[in-house]
Amino acid sequence: MLTASGITKSYDDLQILKGINLSIQDSEVVSIVGASGAGKTTLLQILGTLDRPDQGEVIINGIHPFNLSAKKLSAFRNRSVGFVFQFHQLLPEFTALENIALPALIKGLNHKDATTEAGKLLDLLGLADRAKHMPNQLSGGEQQRIAVARSLINRPDVIFADEPSGNLDSKNSNELHQLFFRLRNELKQSFIIVTHNEELANMTDRKLTMRDGLILE
Numbered sequence: 001m002l003t004a005s006g007i008t009k010s011y012d013d014l015q016i017l018k019g020i021n022l023s024i025q026d027s028e029v030v031s032i033v034g035a036s037g038a039g040k041t042t043l044l045q046i047l048g049t050l051d052r053p054d055q056g057e058v059i060i061n062g063i064h065p066f067n068l069s070a071k072k073l074s075a076f077r078n079r080s081v082g083f084v085f086q087f088h089q090l091l092p093e094f095t096a097l098e099n100i101a102l103p104a105l106i107k108g109l110n111h112k113d114a115t116t117e118a119g120k121l122l123d124l125l126g127l128a129d130r131a132k133h134m135p136n137q138l139s140g141g142e143q144q145r146i147a148v149a150r151s152l153i154n155r156p157d158v159i160f161a162d163e164p165s166g167n168l169d170s171k172n173s174n175e176l177h178q179l180f181f182r183l184r185n186e187l188k189q190s191f192i193i194v195t196h197n198e199e200l201a202n203m204t205d206r207k208l209t210m211r212d213g214l215i216l217e
Helices: 040-047 070-080 096-107 111-124 140-152 170-187 198-203
Strands: 002-011 014-024 029-033 055-060 081-085 158-162 190-194 206-211
Touching: 002 040, 014 040, 029 040, 029 170, 029 198, 040 158, 040 190, 070 081, 070 096, 081 140, 096 111, 096 140, 111 140, 140 158, 140 170, 170 190, 170 198
Parallel strands: 029 190, 029 206, 081 158, 158 190
Antiparallel strands: 002 014, 002 055
């Protein structure tokens, strides 16, 4: 489903990634672990097409995204890739339902269908009663589940999560971790998760360890 080969990335004279090769299968949950500065977030941003490698290629379901024009790459990212970050990054002026629906509206879905799909995801995640709440009216765990729902609405090929439970207490972290595997089982969703949480990393189908810009064998 996703393959990366020969990925390198430098900023000025500092080489961050030194030749990354990996592959991710459909419906697979993979964690990436390693010390700070190992290159985990840089790799995630390149795999998610938010940044370009200096060398190497990324292929997602047969598409070479970095060969696309800027406009087509943006559309591809909206359609095929989802993101969940440590800080939920919900728009404070929109309700939970509106935040979830936004990527679908950007994709071109009409307002009625986008809000209907957003409502279904709220039901799936047990948050139907929070639809009209603003982000500041939600708990941290609820905000992060809304962010997960937002990442799901366009039914992406893969969701990239960068320290998704890093800002949550242990109870909410555990609930979020269980949610990832429930979504994999029910929706056949693939996840690539950068995390310092060893409990989460050890739950995943595969745990990849990075050190000094390389994935260790």
